[in-house]
Amino acid sequence: MYDFSKMTGAIHEWLSSLMPSILVTTIEWVLIGVVFLALFAILGLVLVILERKIAGFFQFRLGPNRVGPYGMFQTVADTVKLLLKELVSTNKVDKFLYNVAPFFVIIAPLMIMAVIPYGFGLTAYDINVGLLFVMAVSSIGVVGILLAGWSSNNKYSLIGAMRSGAVIISYELSMGLSALLAIVLLAGSLNLNDIVMSQQAGWWLFRGHIPAIIAFVIYIITGTAETNRVPFDLTEAESELGAGYHAEYSGIKFAFFFLSEFVNMFIISALAVTIFLGGWLPFHIPGWEGFNNSMNYIPGPVWFFLKTGVIIFLLMWFRWTFPRLRIDQILTLEWKYLLPISLLNLVLMAFVVMMGWVF
């Protein structure tokens, strides 16, 4: 395992030897900001083209194939187009809240990306209450959606935003209770780096018995709902609401909402990888020494993004598999099925941990 904190430490040492500390701090802040903005933008671009290509794959068509090789630069062209579009807003909007809403939906995912461990020692903000921080900040994104829907003064936007609020807050319960707390019980820490390190003997999905598998399934279901993806996408159900909460946004302001949806999908997948699938740890099979050693040569960040890609593919697969649910069906699923199951699962997991039945 290569410790990336050595690399960042070396850069810090080198900069400190050249210039005064105030300048070093400024340069480091700018560097980190630029790196994360680049990651944010690239994730958005890559995930959109991936989504469209996978949609094409599932429907026996090619998907975008005109701009660049295999249409790979389609989203770049789209971004430039959106950037150069006029910003139209209606005369009935609440100006302040209408303009503030994109800040919420962009800054919340960006802050969560800061605490995710991408590799050994590769975390921007190594906080000891990482999982609680993620749960807290991810709820702030909902505020942006509600503000956007309400301030637009458009009936479709308002309905979409209210549905989104109801769905996201409801599914947050199961996500927090079952998925996240179950793994905190096993790992005994809220720090995401510690949770990854606690999986060196094996990923929690495999080591945590049946409760961990139930927790993983519930996490994937709730994650799909949290990102407003298809079986739960009545927030922006095209056939009934047009575009939902961002109907009145145009040009680059619309792109912010679009971008944040895809980055949220990445965050949900990255968190699933971090807590269930061993984060950046390589895939090991107990007893196969040669195989394990060869797996160790693949760097951590590669493993992290590979696993995240698998979960993202799963979420995109759902989109072309399940029909959309109604709002009453969604809330029934959460409150009458997932929440009781989560409560029982938590007790079961606590019992397993108390008896020390972990592999």
Add this chain to the structure above:
Amino acid sequence: MGSEALVLFFLTGAFFIGIAISIAALFAPRSSNPQKYEPWECGMEVFGDARIQFKVGYYLFAIIYLIFDVEIVFLVPWAVVMKKVGTVAFVEALIFLIILGLGLIYAWKKRALKWE
């Protein structure tokens, strides 16, 4: 990084939005006509205001959510120390969860979870 990272990421996000919007404001074309500034409603003429009384069911779910969310916050420290404390912690959390489960059953029986 320490907690100044929060400031940094807040500034980064704000900077990103500011730059993008100012590029759009500089280069985007502008035109205006009175219909353009009407709220969008399937091409029909807009009638009434969107901010009317809304279905109370949404608020009901939000209130129940609040109780369970606070419960999760209570359970987080328990989950961290569960391994070390052992049986005592398990029994206490069991009592706590049973009371909350009873609360859920009460809300269920009162038909607060029914969408109508």
